[in-house]
Amino acid sequence: MLKPEINALLTQTGRGTPMGELFRQYWIPALLAEELPEPGSPPVRVKLLSERMIAFRDDDGNYGLVDEFCAHRGVSMWFGKNEGNGLRCAYHGWKYDVTGQCIDVPSEPPESTFCEKVKLTGYPLVKVGDLLWTYMGEPAQRPPLPEWEFATVPAEQTFSSKRWQESNWLQALEGGIDSSHVSWLHSGGLKHDPLFKGAKGNQYNMNDLRPFFEVVDADGGLFIGARRKAEEGHYYWRITPWVMPAFTMVPPRGDHPVHGHYWVPIDDENCWVFTFDYHPVRPLSADEVQAMKDGHGVHNEYVPGTFRPLQNKDNDYLMDREAQKRGETFSGVKGIAMQDASLQESMGPVVDRSKERLVSTDTGIIKARHRLRRAAEDLRDHGTTPPGVDPAHHRVRSVAIVLPQDEPFQEAAGDDLTVRPGVPQTSV
């Protein structure tokens, strides 16, 4: 249970709010790289942390992320013409470069220096892996680029997608660190999904519906361990890293690619769910990539031409009561991603956490909220750099492992929780 003012602190990310300033300490995913495929690509609307912006690439291939609205009289630069070294407003032709600097006001005399004084807010936009990342904070505090393993392995070993979720970012993130729901909501997926099925660990998941949670602090956030019964004298552990503010990784299953998410606020009632799948040591197979493109695993299908899921709240997520009755799906909604999204959106855009009743399986969520609140307040009150800014904190892995009952997971699986180039993920 959270007091309403703490719920507001954790869920509001506009400029000037404590959590908004926290998010502005990090490189966060802004777009898929494929949205700006080549120099001179058409501009794209982007809203992040309640700021409306335009992303574009000039003819030299430089990326820019600038205020959506022209400094002259405020029309959307989305209508602009991408031309040479900048984007030209469609109304009266003012032109801006990728930093937002105005470089031409064609109605002014040639000798005028007026445009030098005009600049749109602009943020860096950098390709790392399949994603374009931005940093929306003070330029002087800009940290080194992200080093997540999914974004730094060779291109043939990784795949990313994104979807729009109609809820606040925090309830989406909380789904990512709540692995107790897997045995219920996703029970059908463990049996049938091409990117999940066949792993030995799935049996442990289904045979013990009362996981015990053990959560330990990590430099960048938390390791959330969910323990289930295994063979005599052993436990099956699924360990989920959460790195502040919004990165989570699902524990692996067998040799399937490992998946995870970056939950990015669009505004206080919507978020982008950036979803990745990668294998640390081998290329993804053609079948795996096709399954991801088809919306299996933690990916989804789309309303054509958009990032809105095909199953959405306007069509009741294509609820199938017969499949629910037959036990094919637990909730009647198809697909792991949309099973999560449908329930999280059903809570309302910002769930009222003063009314919830938490239990022991919510330990990870409780600790994550506490760490977020503390980091936001330490930043606000003392200017403390939060956990997860240092790229060393990005080099984490999720783990699925069977351990003797008397071994604490953080000691027994210590190395497995760290990126080791050339070494496969630890998985059952």
Ligand code: FES
């Ligand atoms: S509104 Fe953009 S040039 Fe006039």
Ligand SMILES: [Fe+2]
């Ligand atoms: Fe889920």
